[in-house]
Amino acid sequence: MALVKGLKCRECGRPYPADPLHVCEYCFGPLEVDYDYDALQGRLTRKAIEAGPPSIWRYKALLPIEGEPVVGKHCGMTPLVRANNLARALGMREVYVKNDTVSHPTFSFKDRVVAVAVTKAVEFNFKVVACASTGNLANSVAAHAAEGGLPSFVFVPADLEQGKVLGTLIYNPKLVAVDGNYDEVNRLCSEIADKYGWAFVNINIRPYYAEGSKTFGYEIAEQLGWRTPQHIVVPAAGGSLVTKILKGLKEFDRLGLLDGGCHTRMYVAQAEGCGPIATAIKENSEIIRPVKPKTIAKSLAIGNPADGYYAYKAVKGSGGHGEHATDEEIVEGMKLLASTEGIFAETAGGVTVAAAKRLIEQGRIPRDESLVLCITGNGLKTQEAVASSLKVRFHIKPTLRSFDEAMVSHDIEVTPR
Amino acid sequence: MTKKRVHLTFTGKLTEEPILWQLSQTFDLVFNIRQADFTEGIGWIMAELEGDPQPLENGIRWLEDRGVHVAPIEQDVVS
Known part of the structure; x- marks a missing residue:
């Protein structure tokens, strides 16, 4: 059921064959995969998807591969966690964490795009x-x-x-x-x-690679019971992920797979030390001003984002916004997510939590509406970011007395049974 | 002759200067603009530059020294 028509220029719309091309020879615009959605209408059903493997490949009909996947067979279908503790801390009613800290095999959402890209590379x-x-x-x-x-x-x-x-x-x-x-x-x-x-x-291979990010959106919708949340906060580096999550949700809507349509507002989260997309959104500027990155969120440190303009359009078109987080807020965001939900995210996760916190406090994300936070990588990869702010508080001798004294000296109440 | 496809970003006063013309005159390069967008204080151009290898390298360095941000047309490919 591979229904790729070919590639299409995102700027001038010129069609190209489904070859390893990435730039329009006419206008230098980026190329994107073009699907035959009419042919998929009615053929791709919830039932068919649910009967698929517990991985990104359950959405194979909407991915640009022709045969079977050759790598990344266990990638995707990461948990969508109902984050009640975090919701309480943020003063929200309904918060979910899409948790790609446990992505297989390398603990970040990049596994989604690379699984598609390497499979396509083999096909080519x-x-x-x-x-x-x-x-x-x-x-x-x-x-x-x-x-x-x-x-x-x-x-x-x-x-x-x-x-x-x-x-x-x-x-x-x-x-x-x-x-x-x-x-x-x-x-x-x-x-x-x-x-x-x-x-x-x-x-x-970028046009094919980028399509893997759509699965992040597909999974959110399917795991919410075939509906979309009112708000999604997405960390941005090159800006592709936010555009592809929205593309995925719109494809589901177009194919009649969603209850209630897709009215999700998309938000971009970036670090203050490298936030050209969020800045453009705040300033209503379609032109992204390149910056020299200076942030602890290294995985988001893209100063001249290739998809910045498209991320801007996706966010603005959805009615969302962009927000920054300082390095201090990033660390606090990581700690908040870990201490409330038991999820240790990399610095990008801290950016997402911290930016969401700001957006909630500003009233841009209403407290009684549903929110999904996209957590895209594992904290064990960026331990240095929090190392200086986490200390062992209790150091004792191997005696009961030493333990009891430590509790008393730190004003911690422990009741003997 | 060598060709390079570049994405150039201009800010501030640079947006008002005929920089590509100066580049072409100084380094004997041919430029072919494919897309551009300018607004007050900021703008970008996607162009193909063509010339002898060394003048082409020197020209790109000259652009950077002037404060133009020079990237491949894919922009940031390190991610």
């Missing part, structure tokens, strides 16, 4: 996969390439944190550390993608 008969990354994408490309038996090249800035380097090296890719400032590394990777005939997942 590429022999090497590659990416340029500062963390989550590197982990996921290296892991999926290993699973698919493909060699991989992963380009990272030379000053990348050791933890992220190790989390990639373990899968045995050819990891290339590049000296130079961010813009130089960025340009080099674009040139490498142009020169070598590899599947560079977020460059020449």
Whole structure:
């Protein structure tokens, strides 16, 4: 039931074949996958989806692959948690956490896009996969390439944190550390993608890769009982995720799979130290002003976001907004999510919680309406962000007396039975 | 001859200057604009630059030194 018509320019609408292309040769606009929705009408049903595997591949009819998935067979269908404790802390009635901290296999939502991209790369008969990354994408490309038996090249800035380097090296890719400032590394990777005939997942395979993010939206709707929430807060780096979640919800609506239609307001969450999309939304500027990132939320540190304009349009068109979070608020957001719901998110999760808190306090997200927070990566990857603010409070000798004294000295009441 | 597809962002006073013309004259480069958008104080251009490899590199560095943000047309590909 692969119903891809081809690719289409997002700017001028020119059609292209479903090949490994990513830019319109006429206007240089980005290309996007174009589906034959009329052919899917009535054929893709809730029942058919529910009978599918417990993974992103239950939505295969709306993903741009022709055959069966070759990697990432267990990716997706992460929990949608009814977060009552967090809701109380935020003063909200109905809050859900879409929890991709437990995404398989590399604990971030990037597994969704990479599973689709690497499967498509195999269908295109590429022999090497590659990416340029500062963390989550590197982990996921290296892991999926290993699973698919493909060699991989992963380009990272030379000053990348050791933890992220190790989390990639373990899968045995050819990891290339590049000296130079961010813009130089960025340009080099674009040139490498142009020169070598590899599947560079977020460059020449990008139209297919990006479609994997739609599954984040599909799952939210299905897990809510085939309805959409009133508000969704999404962390933004390049800006693709928020546009694809909304695209996914609209596709479900178009295919008649939703109760009550899709009236969801989308919100972008970014760090103050790198928030060009949220800034543009606040300033009503369709032109995104590039920034030099300076934030602890490294996975969102994209200063010149490729999909910034489209994220702006998605948010504005839905009636939503954008909000920033300071580094301090990010850490507090991570702690709040962990201490209320038992979910340890990476810094991007802290950004989402903190920005949502601001939006609620501003009255933009009404307290009696339903809210989904998109939590996209695991906190174990960015432990350094909270390391300095978490201390062992109790240090005792191995005696009962020492324990009792510690409790008394910290004013903690413990009642003997 | 080498070609490069670039996304250029201009801010402030740069939006009022004929920078691509100056680039073309100084480094003997041909430019071909495919898309652009300008408003007060900010704008961007997607263009193809063509010339000898070294002048092309020098020209891009010259743009950056002037304060133009130069990116590939894919913009940020490190993510």
